Amino acid sequence: MARILVVDDEIGIRELLSEILYDEGHTVELAENAAQARAARLRARPDLVLLDIWMPDTDGVSLLKEWSTQGLLDMPVIMMSGHATVDTAVEATRIGAVDFLEKPITLQKLLKTIAAGLARPMVTSPASSSFPVGSASKPVAAPQPGMQALTTTPMPEPEPAAQADGSRLGSISLDQPLREARDEFERIYFEYHLGRENHSMTRVSEKTGLERTHLYRKLKQLGIDSSRRRNASNQ
Template sequence: MSDLKNTNILVVDDEEDITDLIKDILEDEGFTVRTASNGTSAQKAIQDSKPDLILLDIWMPDIDGISLMNEWKKAYQSLPFSVVMMSGHGTLEHAIEATKLGAFDFLEKPLTLAKLVAVVKRALKEQIVQPTLKPQSLTPQFTIEPVGKSPLMSSLRTKAKQIAESGNRTVLLKGELGSGKHLFAHYIHSLSDRAHNPIIAVNLGQLNEENIEETLLGKEDGSLITQGILEQANGGSIILENIAQLSLEAQDKLANIINNNEYFRINGKNLLAKEVRFIAISRDDLSVLVDEKEFSEALYYKLNILPLDIPSLSAHPEDVPDLIAFYIHHFVEEEHLQYRHFPIAVQNRLRNHTWHGNVQELKSIVQQLLVLGKSEEVTLNEVNELLTKKSQTRVISEDLLPLDLPLREAREQFEKAYLLAQFKSCEGNIAKLADKVGMERTNLYRKLKSLDIDPKKIS
């Protein structure tokens, strides 16, 4: 096979509209495509002419796709063609099982045109480069689509898909704690043509101006080479966490790294190509920090190319029942917790709760109700008791909050009170404090100094 277009692709799916759609898409790309509606017709098509690639549905009337792959493995010892699995109702176990059998990738329905074509081209290209080897057995990037049927979530998924198909452009995800920023970062990555490559999260709160370049770019010390995050994530995506905790000097260095298409490792002599997409996530409104001279304007405009605001759960409470069902399924199927029924009254109570911790808090509540409950059905009393207990640990009287101050001064007062309380709980240990609040020590010392906190005077 010397040309990607000079290939034979077989699409196996019992849904005729799916096979017709895939056939039309791939033929428009110049591929030769045949279709089969079940396992039996697929076997006949293979006997007539061995395909280079098979797009195989899991659920079919006569035999499932996993069993069919098992038959091919027994017949051929190793697969003589690439296989990409497809399913609208697959689980992570199905994806892993298919990959172990030699499947190149696992596509979820509904299929997106960009991802379908990208996966097909990668699978065929790997056959050209490594014709004697089986497709790479990588753990599949199994997409968990953000849950919710509300207009807000539907619109958000559409925007995320558009962003995913926009190439290398940097993404900025902004939202409250627990709103799902990481989920959307992974969702965007999984829908892009980078999906089969790594996605790596970097906690910038642990970095400073001295070590940020070595961490991202790597380092050479004689013959010893330390790969940086850019190399480790080559071809994939990098999630930039806690971006606002970087010092201004470190922000400038990060801006230069993002701006350049090539880079040297520290002490390196060979110029390397930068082939990653940056996805920054932040709880802070960076534009406000720019106005207050607390965040680099140059870095902000490099990050804010494709912004996406992730809403709080209070903005789409109608999605709470779907989220409850999703998390019940997750904990029962993946973590083997005991199933409990959530009646309508319970779901309605949770729907009307104020979720300060957003989706992550809801997930935590569902887990606790499954773990701690004794009866088969969740009761309204135990939900009220659990929510009341959580609220009591969170409530701060408005009388104690500096509501009459400008935002910057109010934030400084809160940060000072917060760090003093955390410092005392860590018994005056700076290392423990840095770990607890998620900040690199240099940044933490700088923050303490700016708030006029002397660690030596705190008992």
């Protein structure tokens, strides 16, 4: 998994992205302005940066240009904004951003863009590098054949207690009250999806069609431990 730096002056955006990325197994660093972003970049050496364009002290495009001219753009940077123009997005790409996300950011688009960004080998930009005005987009990431094909991480096998053959369903007694039988079925159902998705609440939410807050409440009601069980490689 990757170290990802999220730079955004809105606390709600930072917390939402942090929760999603953590759920995907990434290590997350947060910064609310350019000063914190500079410090976090030096301290954490992120594999990828999600950088908001509009910030109160130094805007994201200026920070991106600073990193580029100083030869510090050795990681993919994905710009984010809810108000940027096409010209701004093109300018950011010309400087060295690998992609652009428009707010509000959908979960699927976020994960696909991050996967594509992490798949790109980076070439450190020299301190004196600059691109002529009006030139075509020149991302710092080196081009790679078949770039559009997203790499995927193999999904873990379902836990033995939640195999897809439905063998556990036979253990539900049909002689008990409907509410108890329904709770038992829901417990098996959610344990199955938690095991299949390796306790990723983001994916379980998508699979079951429940909003995350409702999902957490339902699992607590059923007495199911929703904590993420990490593999040794992610610890």
